[in-house]
Amino acid sequence: MKYYISDLHLFHNRILEKFNRPFSSVEEMHEVIINNWKNKVKDDDTVYILGDVGMYHAREIGNILNNLPGRKILVTGNHDFKNIHSSSYKKTFAKITSYLEIEDNGRNVVLFHYPIEDWNGKYRGYYHLHGHVHNNGDSLSKKDRRYNVSAEIVDYTPISLDELEQK
Template structure:
């Protein structure tokens, strides 16, 4: 299985207030993310694409946190990851770190980028674009473009099928 998530902002206490996250402490948020990841049933062979802003600074702590989570993790870097990716404790949690990626998910092309974009490779032939960065801010709806910020996916990695089903309901 492939899962997607963005904007964890681990070890970043100011994010609680900035994004009105429903946690009393950053430890509460970490615990919820960890528990949700486990409840989802992500296994060691599943792939989890984190679309940026894992955290800024606290490289060792973030690396340790991520290594404890199941699954093969990949990072599409965001604006808060620029310093951490040069730290071995942080980067070793990922099979790769890139600013942009294209993957196949059940025969569907998926463009992964931290920032929402208006058009992407394969836009006119049915490909999907997953992003983060904007947290819970609303942007103009574009078919097949989905925000995977933790703030809108209940702090839980999601599949492309879940995103499609959730957004077709709206």
């Protein structure tokens, strides 16, 4: 299986109030994210994290992710650039890139942290998955096959493309 999620913002205290996350502490948020991930993702699955994994704390974030199942691929966001220089953080990921195009069960998918108005293959049925806007995505124009996978939108749980289409 392939799963997607963005904007975990691990160790980011201010994210709780900034985007009205329903947690009393970052520790509680971490616990929910970890439990949701472990209840869904298997060791042979791939999880594409579309940026903003966490704030600083590279070693601690690496430890959390290393203990989660699945192969992890990071499509970097605006809060990842300091952490990707840490060896303990980098070794967590099978790949780190700023943009990626993949195939998911016969569907072409463009992965980028930021929402794109007009993405490669849009007029040929390609999908675009992004994060960055959290739960403030209402200001975006509605586009077929463009999905926001920010943690707040996907209930802090990695989500498949099939599940996104069903929403």
